[in-house]
Amino acid sequence: MKLLSAIDMFGEYILLLKKVFSKPEKRRVYYQQTIKEIDKLGLQSIGIVTIISVFMGAVITLQTAYNMENPFIPNYLIGLGTRDSMLLEFSSTIIGLILAGKVGSNIASEIGTMKVTEQIDALEIMGINSASFLILPKIIATVLFNPFLTVLSMIVGIVGGWLVGVFTGVVSTQEYIDGVQYAFIPFYITYALIKTVVFAFLITTISAFYGYRVQGGSLEVGRASTQAVVMSSIFILLFNLILTQLLLS
Amino acid sequence: MITVKNVYKSFDGRLVLEDINATFEKGKTNLIIGQSGSGKTVLLKCIVGLHDVDSGAIYYNDTRFDNLNFNDKKKIRQKIGMLFQGSALFDSATVEENVMFPLDMFTSMTYEEKLERVNFCLKRVNIINSNHLYPAEISGGMKKRVAIARAIALNPEFLFCDEPNSGFDPKTAVVIDQLIKEITEEFNITTIINTHDMNSVMGIGDKVIFIHNGKKWWEGTKDNILDSDNKELNDFVFSTELTRKIKGL
Ligand SMILES: Nc1ncnc2c1ncn2[C@@H]1O[C@H](COP(=O)(O)OP(=O)(O)OP(=O)(O)O)[C@@H](O)[C@H]1O
Ligand SMILES: [Mg+2]
Numbered sequence: 001m002k003l004l005s006a007i008d009m010f011g012e013y014i015l016l017l018k019k020v021f022s023k024p025e026k027r028r029v030y031y032q033q034t035i036k037e038i039d040k041l042g043l044q045s046i047g048i049v050t051i052i053s054v055f056m057g058a059v060i061t062l063q064t065a066y067n068m069e070n071p072f073i074p075n076y077l078i079g080l081g082t083r084d085s086m087l088l089e090f091s092s093t094i095i096g097l098i099l100a101g102k103v104g105s106n107i108a109s110e111i112g113t114m115k116v117t118e119q120i121d122a123l124e125i126m127g128i129n130s131a132s133f134l135i136l137p138k139i140i141a142t143v144l145f146n147p148f149l150t151v152l153s154m155i156v157g158i159v160g161g162w163l164v165g166v167f168t169g170v171v172s173t174q175e176y177i178d179g180v181q182y183a184f185i186p187f188y189i190t191y192a193l194i195k196t197v198v199f200a201f202l203i204t205t206i207s208a209f210y211g212y213r214v215q216g217g218s219l220e221v222g223r224a225s226t227q228a229v230v231m232s233s234i235f236i237l238l239f240n241l242i243l244t245q246l247l248l249s
Numbered sequence: 250m251i252t253v254k255n256v257y258k259s260f261d262g263r264l265v266l267e268d269i270n271a272t273f274e275k276g277k278t279n280l281i282i283g284q285s286g287s288g289k290t291v292l293l294k295c296i297v298g299l300h301d302v303d304s305g306a307i308y309y310n311d312t313r314f315d316n317l318n319f320n321d322k323k324k325i326r327q328k329i330g331m332l333f334q335g336s337a338l339f340d341s342a343t344v345e346e347n348v349m350f351p352l353d354m355f356t357s358m359t360y361e362e363k364l365e366r367v368n369f370c371l372k373r374v375n376i377i378n379s380n381h382l383y384p385a386e387i388s389g390g391m392k393k394r395v396a397i398a399r400a401i402a403l404n405p406e407f408l409f410c411d412e413p414n415s416g417f418d419p420k421t422a423v424v425i426d427q428l429i430k431e432i433t434e435e436f437n438i439t440t441i442i443n444t445h446d447m448n449s450v451m452g453i454g455d456k457v458i459f460i461h462n463g464k465k466w467w468e469g470t471k472d473n474i475l476d477s478d479n480k481e482l483n484d485f486v487f488s489t490e491l492t493r494k495i496k497g498l
Contacts, residue, residue: 026353117337118334118337119338119340121333122339125297125299125331126327126329126351126354127322127324127326
């Protein structure tokens, strides 16, 4: 029974995506919508991404430092550890999970509210493909913009590590920079960006899906928003596993 | 003119509309009345195609509408204006942007032309100096009137109103009713209005269709509704103390 309804939901999700990716009616209006979404979903996430990244970079640096009691382990490994943690996992996956909470709930509640207040019906009545009109600009906005957030997170995280490292004296600037440059694998950045794009797509489409299928009132909108965050997070973790196996093995 | 022929509609095996036949005339305010839950909204949504009918047919003038595909429906929908029960204004857009929206989507007018049309429609519904307010910043009655302005922006041939005046004080209710009636006559629109308000019926009931338990029970005009000997209709019409006293029941 549970399985059957999960398959049903997946079918519904695919049908919605089909509706989303049909030919836009007025390109100029879609373009304007996309710019608005980049502002709302992307630019307005810069603050939270910066704050979280700087603290995580700092904490990773301290943890690495305090775990290296052995004097034979060179100090530059601190920089290397911070860099690789940020690049491999933090700036893509953890930021993805954070955005699932922030952006996902925003999308689900916005679309859900439009559904229960008949704004979506109003669009349909005018002969507008509401799914495409509302969701496509959000997908384009997040898929284009989230990679910038990821790169920002990497840079800010590494800088955060450096600041706290120097401030607490666990590592010198020279050692830290040496570490950041040591045995650098550029593909890690590609790997993180691929993950980011996939996660952006998952967050946006899953949250929009839960918003779009709301029926009832504000209570249901709240519930849909919670479900959207939970399901986006689960699928981010699942695809993190799959992509890591595919890209790094 | 709109014609409904032998329309049936059920949800999950429960029959909501049964063999509805009706014609709605051009330049007139056609009312669908009935108790809460009788199927008025479902009928209206079937007519505009937000619900698919189980069987039967809907004609706009001489064109059969219900079996058209999305793109052909779109052509007719651009001649439709609809006023939703909760106004359904777009929350994230100002009054002006709301009314301009259909013009943005479906015309190639310049901004100045659009603005002129928007101001004409807003003036027609007596909304002035509110262009840059958001829906959350205006009263319910104003929202309704802005929604009427949006519905008539594209010069519709057909106008649908789901309980346009429910939830308003008697004076505001009359203003909204009269506005719809004037606009209907002025622009020669085929207007269909759902209501359970007897004041509306007596005020603007050019043609009245009474739905009871999903069936069409009676049809006539405001002038002969009080003299009918249809029992269910009389129960509906004379349900309040006031009307019973007038009738001498
Ligand atoms: N989407 C739906 N799914 C299942 N049943 C529905 C749906 N929409 C309406 N119904 C049912 O159809 C019946 C008629 O509902 P409808 O909304 O048309 O009533 P109404 O006459 O508009 O009432 P009101 O005056 O309260 O708005 C109700 O019993 C309702 O439960
Ligand atoms: Mg109703």
